[in-house]
Amino acid sequence: MMNDLTTERLTLKRMKEHDAAGLFAIWADPDVTRFMNIPSFTGEDQAKEMINVLTELAKENKALRYTIRMKDSGKIIGSCGYNVLDFENHKTELGYELAKEHWGKGYASEAIHALTKNAYAELGFHRIEAKVEPENGNSIRLLLKLGFTFEGTLRDAEKAKGRFVNLALYAKLSTD
Numbered sequence: 675m676m677n678d679l680t681t682e683r684l685t686l687k688r689m690k691e692h693d694a695a696g697l698f699a700i701w702a703d704p705d706v707t708r709f710m711n712i713p714s715f716t717g718e719d720q721a722k723e724m725i726n727v728l729t730e731l732a733k734e735n736k737a738l739r740y741t742i743r744m745k746d747s748g749k750i751i752g753s754c755g756y757n758v759l760d761f762e763n764h765k766t767e768l769g770y771e772l773a774k775e776h777w778g779k780g781y782a783s784e785a786i787h788a789l790t791k792n793a794y795a796e797l798g799f800h801r802i803e804a805k806v807e808p809e810n811g812n813s814i815r816l817l818l819k820l821g822f823t824f825e826g827t828l829r830d831a832e833k834a835k836g837r838f839v840n841l842a843l844y845a846k847l848s849t850d
Contacts, residue, residue: 678740679792680745682784684743686741686743686754686788687741687743689725689741689755690725690741691725691729697724697725697741697753698715698717698720698721699773700750700772700773701714701721706771706772706773712835728755735761736758737756739769741753752770752772755769759797764800765799765800766797766802767805768789768790768802770786782816790802794848800847803844804817804822804843806842807841808842822845823845823846827843828842
């Protein structure tokens with residue numbers, strides 16, 4: 675149902691267990707996980723466990739995660755995907771992160787653009803959401819650049835790393 679996606683510089687491939695080493699290196703970096711709802715990983719086994727959870731969600735058509743790879747080398751530089759697939763309501767929620775050395779080079783923008791295009795054209799979704807901690811200025815700037823609209827702040831919306839966090843809700847409609 676869900677194919678790999680390709681952009682000018684990137685390939686988004688469905689996440690597999692053999693990606694664990696590359697993803698562990700990213701998910702172990704506290705700068706990368708600062709605004710994620712997971713603590714920094716301390717072992718590659720945690721990355722394998724996460725990939726297995728995401729694989730099960732994909733089998734149930736509840737979520738889908740991709741590795742973000744450099745098209746020329748195949749090197750994993752991050753992950754992105756649909757954290758929630760809500761076919762009944764024609765909407766999805768995006769999530770994404772990049773290895774720190776690839777920040778500020780337009781890769782996240784390229785990957786998220788491919789996800790949004792696929793969500794509208796191939797999956798038939800009408801609404802795409804992204805929830806971001808209000809302190810995550812880089813992610814907020816990215817979403818605004820891609821045409822997402824700030825819709826409000828969800829107070830104490832999720833528990834992450836042992837504390838409740840506020841989440842700013844951004845959304846983009848297929849008609850925007």
